[in-house]
Amino acid sequence: MRGLVVLTIVKYPESVLREKAVPVEKMDKKLDVLINDMADSMYENDGVGLAAPQVGISKQVIVLDIGHGLRSLYNPEIIEKSDEEESMEEGCLSLPEILVHVSRPSRIVVRGRNEYDKLVQVEAEGLLARVLQHEIDHLNGLLIVDFASSVARSFLKSKLKKLEKNL
Template sequence: MAMRALRYFGDPVLKTVADPVTRFDKSLESLVTDLLDTVDAPGRAGLAAPQIGVSLRAFSYNVEGKIGYVLNPEIVELSEETHEIDEGCLSVPELWFPTRRAVHAAVRGVDTRNEPVTVEGDDVLAQCLQHETDHLDGILYLDRLDPDRKRRAMREARERDWFWSRR
């Protein structure tokens, strides 16, 4: 349908726990189409509904040729093995910081017909699944940084023109 405008760090919708999807209708199909259209741009790996101002538990992903979406996702598996991987966010543009993530992750949820869906992956896809599920719980990747990196990231974010409270 359409590429939707993004919400940026500082917008309260990004720090709010999203509501479960309970209505499986045409408006949900439109939302999923918008999530897929919006994530389908160079440099984008994932997009959660709150990032376009919709407080529902839904996200899309586009990682290494794997494109899809999950509604009402829950992380059902995380590897014990972790690594620090550079992470950025469409809602925190231009800022990248090493973030500790599980090397492997799996999420379980449903599709637009309320049928079960499981998505799992390693490395970047695992990072994406964790990152987008965090968004649905009102968590930004900045919240996962060690204290020194977080202070630096918060300072840098507040100085940017896109920071929500500066608009």
């Protein structure tokens, strides 16, 4: 039995965070290990979601837990979005100490494969919808700062430069 494995969280401006992640071809032992390690890493860093690029792996894999148990999906895609949007402050483990107001569809439907290799459809609203969208953004090379208003972006510039220097 494996113990706790905590992967290093990749921080901005690492290039893997800006790349489109590669689809997973099939569920196998390596993917199962990755999902478990990502879950350990998310919990150890007090996160509610984590995408594989955030641990330096360019694969379309996400894990999340908003308080109702661990969920994992690979090759997730948003297939429906509501017109109604909600704005909320978001943080990101890859952008420490940065919070951005992000407007997102309040309800979505996501299709992907779970850890049992079963094709599933998740209808989500509220926090679950927000976390799913945030993690799927990571798979497409998008970060919360990309959604910031121009005023917020100018304020964030100094914080982002500080992160670049810490690399």
